[in-house]
Amino acid sequence: MSLVDLGKRLLEAARNGEDDEVRKLMASGAPFTTDGLGTSPLHLAARHGHYSTAEVLLCAGVSRDARNGADVNAKDMLKMTALHWAAEHNHRDVVKLLIKYGADVHAFSKFDKSAFDIALDKNNPETLVMLQVAMQKQVDAHAERMDPVANSLTLTSPFVLAPGEVLGLASLIASANTQTTSGDSPAPPAQLSSSTAGTLAMLPALAEASGAGGDAGETEEIAEANPVGSALQD
Structure with a gap:
């Protein structure tokens, strides 16, 4: 057939x-x-x-x-x-x-x-x-x-951690949302760079040092171990 x-x-x-x-x-x-x-x-x-x-x-x-x-x-x-x-x-x-x-x-x-x-x-x-x-x-x-990155975290300005200071992700997101919804025209948002991602990765360690009663010296030691975070602080 x-x-x-x-x-x-x-x-x-x-x-x-x-x-x-x-x-x-x-x-x-x-x-x-x-x-x-x-x-x-x-x-x-x-x-x-x-x-x-x-x-x-x-x-x-x-x-x-x-x-x-x-x-x-x-x-x-x-x-x-x-x-x-x-x-x-x-x-x-x-x-x-x-x-x-x-x-x-x-x-x-x-x-x-x-x-x-x-x-x-x-x-x-x-x-x-x-x-x-x-x-x-x-x-x-x-x-x-x-728009696969519509819900990803963006930053409108760099941030610096002072010695002994711990910045939580919740406050970071809230800050970014506040700047986005304010009347001012923020700078064009940029996706998290590798350096910023490295700093965020250090946040748990910084929080642990702070919660355990660590002083500025301990925080500086952590920062020194992470040159990415140190670069952002300078």
Whole structure:
């Protein structure tokens, strides 16, 4: 049987929800082709609500030794993804499955409709909630990737520890936040340099020396053992 015939049979098996046949055809090397409208096997499984068939197709795509697999975000001639079709026919279990496998909930069809828009048009409240949650999660994940150091500690000015003085991290952070939120325009924040990181690493030792009744001499000894901290004090 030619690859073209295998591809056609895979489309038909996906349309009918024939899981065993889908597995057999994929094992025989059936390509993930589309029909004249750009409809893929996953489109058909999602459109007709064949959850297990859709899962078989998606698992083929993530298998370590897979030769091919279903593209969860593939679009047909109408730029509809499998998620669009699952929302169109309110197959909630299939919607959940597609989201699990990374379906883009923000994808738009040829008619500028997202899966959420379609579910709204169809008045499918449970599907709407599911899609809304997924949309927010994807937005949050994108924001974290765009600004991975948004929550890292920054300093707007250098600080110096006087002999015998211990600076806690809590006060350091509070000071940085106060400067950031004040009416004055602070200097552009800089990420912690290696020297500053070295000084912060010495804070526990300084605190221990202070708590044990250590004097300025002991503190100076610690500073001398750490030239990074000494450089900041000069």
